[in-house]
Amino acid sequence: MGTTKSQIFTNRQNRLAHILKVLGHPARIAILEYIGEINGCICTDLITEIGLAQATISQHLKELKSIGLIKGSIEGKKVCYCIDTIRWHEVQGEINPFFSKINSCYSAC
Amino acid sequence: MGTTKSQIFTNRQNRLAHILKVLGHPARIAILEYIGEINGCICTDLITEIGLAQATISQHLKELKSIGLIKGSIEGKKVCYCIDTIRWHEVQGEINPFFSKINSCYSAC
DNA sequence: TTTTAACATTGTAATATTACGATGTTATTT
DNA sequence: AAATAACATCGTAATATTACAATGTTAAAA
Numbered sequence: 652m653g654t655t656k657s658q659i660f661t662n663r664q665n666r667l668a669h670i671l672k673v674l675g676h677p678a679r680i681a682i683l684e685y686i687g688e689i690n691g692c693i694c695t696d697l698i699t700e701i702g703l704a705q706a707t708i709s710q711h712l713k714e715l716k717s718i719g720l721i722k723g724s725i726e727g728k729k730v731c732y733c734i735d736t737i738r739w740h741e742v743q744g745e746i747n748p749f750f751s752k753i754n755s756c757y758s759a760c
Numbered sequence: 761m762g763t764t765k766s767q768i769f770t771n772r773q774n775r776l777a778h779i780l781k782v783l784g785h786p787a788r789i790a791i792l793e794y795i796g797e798i799n800g801c802i803c804t805d806l807i808t809e810i811g812l813a814q815a816t817i818s819q820h821l822k823e824l825k826s827i828g829l830i831k832g833s834i835e836g837k838k839v840c841y842c843i844d845t846i847r848w849h850e851v852q853g854e855i856n857p858f859f860s861k862i863n864s865c866y867s868a869c
Numbered sequence: 870t871t872t873t874a875a876c877a878t879t880g881t882a883a884t885a886t887t888a889c890g891a892t893g894t895t896a897t898t899t
Numbered sequence: 900a901a902a903t904a905a906c907a908t909c910g911t912a913a914t915a916t917t918a919c920a921a922t923g924t925t926a927a928a929a
Contacts, residue, residue, distance in 0.1 A: 652888050653913030659811045660786035664793075672784030676917085677769035677777040680858070684773075687861055691868030694876060702768045704919050709877060711917095724869035728875050728926045734865040743859065749789065750852065752796055759800030759842040760833040761918045762883030785887085803906060813889050818907055820887095837896045837905050871929080878923065885916065893908070899901080 667745050673718050678703060678711050683734070686721065691733035693726075718742070776854050782827050787812060787820050792843070795830060800842035802835075827851070 657665050673679060681701050686692050697708050712732065715721045719738040723730045766774050782788060790810050795801050806817050821841065824830045828847040832839040 660790055664786045664789045668784050668786040668789050671780050675777050675781030675784045677773045680773045680777050681769055683862055687865040690865060707918050731869045733868045734862060736865060736867045739862060753792055753843060753848060756796040756799060756843040758845045760840045816888050
């Protein structure tokens with residue numbers, strides 16, 4: 652008990668849910684928005700900007716990387732993170748059909 | 761420790777994250793898609809369709825109701841659930857600006 | 870070469886989530 | 900009125916998440 656029963660859902664449903672779950676945390680929303688505004692930033696900036704411990708920011712960045720939404724390039728002893736726009740479009744390609752499907756519904760009750 | 765530090769984020773970021781978090785579970789994706797396809801359904805249908813225990817389905821429905829995405833109307837001893845289209849559009853109104861913002865980024869690294 | 874700065878990783882406590890059996894509630898059926 | 904059907908809620912075990920201190924790791928600076 653306690654674990655999501657992934658086997659009973661389709662791969663598409665599991666992928667989509669995983670993406671939305673990763674996006675479903677205010678720190679990760681804030682990270683994506685900040686990286687977006689600055690068009691790439693370094694991790695130290697995020698720590699001061701967001702106000703969470705360095706280990707926590709690093710953990711959130713790891714989850715965003717797990718679905719490929721951001722990528723980091725090493726610049727000396729710093730790491731520059733930015734949105735992976737190609738991957739972001741793929742992600743949109745997973746989300747949009749779902750949203751469209753719900754959009755086409757009418758309230759039957 | 762262990763709790764999300766909501767105070768350090770904006771209300772908008774917290775609301776958006778909460779919506780995406782609720783959407784970020786395959787069972788809730790499946791529920792929304794099924795309700796959408798059938799244009800309203802009853803809870804018993806969901807139990808047989810999805811394959812989770814009645815209590816679990818009820819719990820997921822409660823979370824979807826918590827953000828107003830679905831509404832249920834009592835029909836005798838059954839409850840008919842359907843998408844709340846007005847609320848869905850509001851939800852889209854929270855999500856779309858965020859997606860647009862990320863869309864307008866370029867990969868700086 | 871030692872120090873320092875910028876992360877990543879590990880370990881762990883607090884809390885949240887997921888799933889389900891058991892039980893409650895309410896309305897139809899018998 | 901008693902039985903049943905369709906949920907909702909409660910209680911709880913298993914697991915996942917969140918956050919941070921402590922500890923690596925790596926590269927520039929001193």
